[in-house]
Amino acid sequence: MNERQIAGLLIAGLLAASPAAAAEKPKLYTNQSYIEDVNNREALPVGDVKAMFAWVLGELPSRVKVYPTENYYYFYFYHRGSRYAGNIRLEAATRDEGKVNFAYYVDMNEWHAKADDNRYALLGKDEGVAVEKVEPLLYRVSYGEKSVLFELNDLSGVKPPASVLGPDEKFIGPIMDESGMRFFLVFDEKLKIFHYILDETIPLADELFPAKRTPNILIGRRTGFAFYQDDRLPRKIMIAAFEANVRVNNYFDGPFDQLPENFIEGEALREAIVAVDPSAKGKIDRLGNFPDGSGRFLIHPYRLYRQPSDLAVFARCIASKAVAVADRAACFVIDDDEAQRKNPKPLALKRPLALKRR
Numbered sequence: 001m002n003e004r005q006i007a008g009l010l011i012a013g014l015l016a017a018s019p020a021a022a023a024e025k026p027k028l029y030t031n032q033s034y035i036e037d038v039n040n041r042e043a044l045p046v047g048d049v050k051a052m053f054a055w056v057l058g059e060l061p062s063r064v065k066v067y068p069t070e071n072y073y074y075f076y077f078y079h080r081g082s083r084y085a086g087n088i089r090l091e092a093a094t095r096d097e098g099k100v101n102f103a104y105y106v107d108m109n110e111w112h113a114k115a116d117d118n119r120y121a122l123l124g125k126d127e128g129v130a131v132e133k134v135e136p137l138l139y140r141v142s143y144g145e146k147s148v149l150f151e152l153n154d155l156s157g158v159k160p161p162a163s164v165l166g167p168d169e170k171f172i173g174p175i176m177d178e179s180g181m182r183f184f185l186v187f188d189e190k191l192k193i194f195h196y197i198l199d200e201t202i203p204l205a206d207e208l209f210p211a212k213r214t215p216n217i218l219i220g221r222r223t224g225f226a227f228y229q230d231d232r233l234p235r236k237i238m239i240a241a242f243e244a245n246v247r248v249n250n251y252f253d254g255p256f257d258q259l260p261e262n263f264i265e266g267e268a269l270r271e272a273i274v275a276v277d278p279s280a281k282g283k284i285d286r287l288g289n290f291p292d293g294s295g296r297f298l299i300h301p302y303r304l305y306r307q308p309s310d311l312a313v314f315a316r317c318i319a320s321k322a323v324a325v326a327d328r329a330a331c332f333v334i335d336d337d338e339a340q341r342k343n344p345k346p347l348a349l350k351r352p353l354a355l356k357r358r
Contacts (some may be wrong), residue, residue, distance in 0.1 A: 037078045044079045046104075049121045053102050053129070054143055056088065063149040066090065068178045068258045071152055074251070076107065083107040090131070090139050090150055092261045092287065098131045099124040100141055108248040137262065156263055160184040164197060164235040166329065172268055173260030178251045179223045180205040183238065185260060185299075187272040193333045193347060194272070194301050196238040196255050198227055208236075211308040214315045219308060223252045226302075226311055228332055237332045239314055243304035256300040261287050273297050303334040303344050317346040 045051035056075060066073045072087040086104025094101070105118040123129040123143075130142040137152040158174035165171065168190035175183040175196070182199035198204075206220040208227065216229045217239070224242030238254070245252040259269070269288055274281045280297060284290060288297040305311055317323060317331035330348035338344035 038081050046079055049119050050127060052104060053123060057143055057148055058146050060148045065151045067153050067176050069153060069175050069260045070258045074178055095131055095139060096133060100129060100131050110244055164233055173263040175255050175258050175260050177255040177258050181223060183255050188329055191330050192276050193330055194299050198236040211311055214312055217311050228314055238302050239332050240303045240305045240311055243306050246304050254302060298336055300336040301333040303339045317348055323348045
């Protein structure tokens, strides 16, 4: 080995040891590790929520990054051949009260779509759990001898380019979905509709390909998310999520459950929701939550599709003579009830109002 080769190896070793290089280096996932995980017979205390919280926290490094903007830190594990999913959530409404949400359950799939044995607890001082605010978006969670810093995703400086917003549209806030995709939540004050617009100010965490016969519609190869390439503005509007992903509630069910709760200014969201559905007035807080804890107002303007040909409904709506040019943005919105149907109608052709919860 010559001196140049030795120097190259030393430089490579230094780069591999640096945190930046480690973060950028692709990971290899093997079938071997999967098989060994599902065959591991060591028992976990899945019937004891506090014991499982201790185990999950204990398995985490001393600092983690929470990417989804409703502050869910998702995880999964295998126990005696079954996959479990769960999350630790530092909810905006309760984290400064010293509380943290913890949940886990047997994961859902197409042949077993009901979450059995769902375990949940709101943990705080009374349960021996400490939640300490270190900085505005940094919290220390401690239980027993283990402490973990949870760094919440700071998107406070993220704004859409002015060119992607229509004259009647208002930016509500930035979203990062658990799929790793980023969106702008936008409200059209004239048509009273919401859009999730793809954030293209950063490299996309997916590869988009055009649907057959509808080149304006692009589908994510990894996520299954479908977008309409707007012919009026330089933007892609999310129009659909793959139905099977929504049915089993996985990472690719779309951004409806990752609202930008850390970045919503004042009453912007509540005012937009009440404009869409006046019956929500007095029944939600400024973040769209119902005060009885039953959930949050549902903002789900995209359809569920089974095959790419299902997406042609959007192109048909745009081409329809029954839809005025000024109302075409409503062609990209399908309310949740319609989204469940085989042949849903876009909101441009149907304007129901109903109080939705999620």
